[in-house]
Amino acid sequence: MLIELTAVNKYYQNGENKFQVLQDINLKIAAGEFLTIMGPSGAGKTSLINLIGFIDRSYLGSYKFNGQSYQTASDSALAHIRNQSVGFVFQNFKLIGNNTILENVELPLLYGGMTKKKAKPIVEQALERVGLPNSSQKIPNELSGGQQQRVAIARALVHRPKFIIADEPTGALDSKTSSEIMQIFKELNRTEQTTIVLVTHDPQVSQYGERLIKLLDGAIIADEEVKHRALL
Amino acid sequence: MRFSEIWSTALRSILKNKRRSILTMLGIIIGIASVVTILAIGDGFSNWVTKSITNNKAGKVETQIVYSPNETANSSADSYNDRDLMLVRQVAGIAKVRQTSEDSDYNQIALPVKTKSKNVLVHYTSHASSSVIAGRRLTATDNAIGNQVAVIDASLAKSLYGGAANALHHGVPIDNQLYEIVGVRSAVSSSVNFSDAVNGTMPANITIPKKVHQKFTQNTASGDLLVLSLRKGAKASTVNRRVINVLKAQGSMRNQGEYQSADPAAEADTFGKILSVITYFITAVAGISLFIAGIGVMNMMYISVAERTTEIGIRRAMGARQHDIRLQFLLESATLTIFGGLIGYGLGVLLAVAISALPMMPFQASFSFGAFALAFGVSTAVGLIFGVMPANAAARKDLIEIIR
Numbered sequence A: 001m002l003i004e005l006t007a008v009n010k011y012y013q014n015g016e017n018k019f020q021v022l023q024d025i026n027l028k029i030a031a032g033e034f035l036t037i038m039g040p041s042g043a044g045k046t047s048l049i050n051l052i053g054f055i056d057r058s059y060l061g062s063y064k065f066n067g068q069s070y071q072t073a074s075d076s077a078l079a080h081i082r083n084q085s086v087g088f089v090f091q092n093f094k095l096i097g098n099n100t101i102l103e104n105v106e107l108p109l110l111y112g113g114m115t116k117k118k119a120k121p122i123v124e125q126a127l128e129r130v131g132l133p134n135s136s137q138k139i140p141n142e143l144s145g146g147q148q149q150r151v152a153i154a155r156a157l158v159h160r161p162k163f164i165i166a167d168e169p170t171g172a173l174d175s176k177t178s179s180e181i182m183q184i185f186k187e188l189n190r191t192e193q194t195t196i197v198l199v200t201h202d203p204q205v206s207q208y209g210e211r212l213i214k215l216l217d218g219a220i221i222a223d224e225e226v227k228h229r230a231l232l
Numbered sequence B: 001m002r003f004s005e006i007w008s009t010a011l012r013s014i015l016k017n018k019r020r021s022i023l024t025m026l027g028i029i030i031g032i033a034s035v036v037t038i039l040a041i042g043d044g045f046s047n048w049v050t051k052s053i054t055n056n057k058a059g060k061v062e063t064q065i066v067y068s069p070n071e072t073a074n075s076s077a078d079s080y081n082d083r084d085l086m087l088v089r090q091v092a093g094i095a096k097v098r099q100t101s102e103d104s105d106y107n108q109i110a111l112p113v114k115t116k117s118k119n120v121l122v123h124y125t126s127h128a129s130s131s132v133i134a135g136r137r138l139t140a141t142d143n144a145i146g147n148q149v150a151v152i153d154a155s156l157a158k159s160l161y162g163g164a165a166n167a168l169h170h171g172v173p174i175d176n177q178l179y180e181i182v183g184v185r186s187a188v189s190s191s192v193n194f195s196d197a198v199n200g201t202m203p204a205n206i207t208i209p210k211k212v213h214q215k216f217t218q219n220t221a222s223g224d225l226l227v228l229s230l231r232k233g234a235k236a237s238t239v240n241r242r243v244i245n246v247l248k249a250q251g252s253m254r255n256q257g258e259y260q261s262a263d264p265a266a267e268a269d270t271f272g273k274i275l276s277v278i279t280y281f282i283t284a285v286a287g288i289s290l291f292i293a294g295i296g297v298m299n300m301m302y303i304s305v306a307e308r309t310t311e312i313g314i315r316r317a318m319g320a321r322q323h324d325i326r327l328q329f330l331l332e333s334a335t336l337t338i339f340g341g342l343i344g345y346g347l348g349v350l351l352a353v354a355i356s357a358l359p360m361m362p363f364q365a366s367f368s369f370g371a372f373a374l375a376f377g378v379s380t381a382v383g384l385i386f387g388v389m390p391a392n393a394a395a396r397k398d399l400i401e402i403i404r
């Protein structure tokens, strides 16, 4: 099993009172799955995927990635596993504003120890893949929101991670652009069996995945297969 | 990430913020430039001093002490006696002491003429004297065998003995010794004799053999000049000061005259003193400038870290370790200050060249690798020291907080 959460609980300490964000989460995600997480605001979706993406490790319970726990790993080890296994796509793109597209997309490769020279053709390839050829020397501000999110996706897939975490990747985009972006995810999952964990508020978007989890007040209240997958 | 990639990331980040980077560098530039300038001038100066001092014969460093009697003093007394010489020899830093007169072939003496005293010019010669109007000339033989004889001029002969002929074979007292007058030359008060001028000798009232005169004056070792040979490493001004202090306290003639140092490097010494004061001053100013510049760098880096929180978060999510982030910001501040240091070095060189081109400067500025290394080292150190705290702050940022 790629990802295996068993009895995971997470609390935020707010002064005197403890606030529980995740309640007894049991979740298994196999390699190659396309999982969508839905839930109202404040349900704990972001908290959950940060935990899965090795960004947060202050939780109770067990999280095993490929059968191994990283809860007590060092900062360096955690950085390494993030670099090797996870691709992140954020709602607000999170591109480095004064860096070129090339400099943004090459980051996972460089932190993986590659030289700029070696990274460049791989980056170009990834950009082509998300439909942005010949834009590596532009800066993010010269691109539209949809294009910026494509760049972010290119950055998330450029180093061929085990899984991609996308936190509301279409939250800031119109519905047409959204479906284009979702198409890229879909393609990626289908052609390369990249595992995708995607958070969304949009029921339309959830149709692209094959499995849907509903979160409420930090607890999983539904875990079902998506029946009528869109645009297939 | 590879070190080279982290460094190029840091470099690009500096170049992307040119104006701020330049403003931050300004303090470093000024500080380093002033240090480099003063070092180049100081080096140039000490090269010049070393050259000019060791220029005397045999490359030894020599200084001089001059004794000059007061007007009221008894001028015939010796400037230094044996005890003086012994005292001076014991002063630290002195290798050898030599007493010389100013080694003149002429001397002005007071000659008793009848009831008055008359100032006359005496010439000591080891050669033949110029032509005479009565009697004979002095010859080289007179000098060689030590004949106690003299040639005087006609006017002196007249005032002493009433005429040239009368004066012959009489005596004339010089330095308490009686010399036999063997010849009388034309009066010297009249215009300069042509043949004297050709011989390079000045017409004197009295001419006597040099060797004879020396025989009487040698053991009294007359001479106002002490030539001090210094030991290696001894400083001319210090030694001179010590010697003068000794002589002022115990010198035989301390009440009759004054001892002064005639240090050939004295000018250099004064200049050196001024220069070292300026050096201290500029170094202090540069130090303060560098410190303030360092604080400026730190401030700039803290602002940069705060502004780039998202960037840090993104990098961390992409797999940057805390170490990578720390190194990135540290290299950024160090690169900034090294740039500043190099620009400052260039500016300092230009400034030093410009200053040594001034007409009042007797020497050229000198540029050593040491000064370059110092500029490089100091600017690197400033960047690292003042960059550590902001870099640590950047590395310690909580990923969960900044990625939301």
Ligand SMILES: Nc1ncnc2c1ncn2[C@@H]1O[C@H](COP(=O)(O)OP(=O)(O)OP(=O)(O)O)[C@@H](O)[C@H]1O
Binding pocket: A012, A013, A014, A019, A021, A039, A040, A041, A042, A043, A044, A045, A046, A047, A048
């Ligand atoms: N660092 C924190 N300290 C305290 N409380 C927090 C912290 N981060 C999140 N929370 C709280 O935990 C709860 C879950 O937050 P989370 O961001 O996981 O929700 P979400 O499901 O992603 O919501 P949204 O759809 O609005 O993004 C919220 O009530 C939030 O206020």
Ligand SMILES: [Mg+2]
Binding pocket: A045, A046, A047, A167
């Ligand atoms: Mg969220």
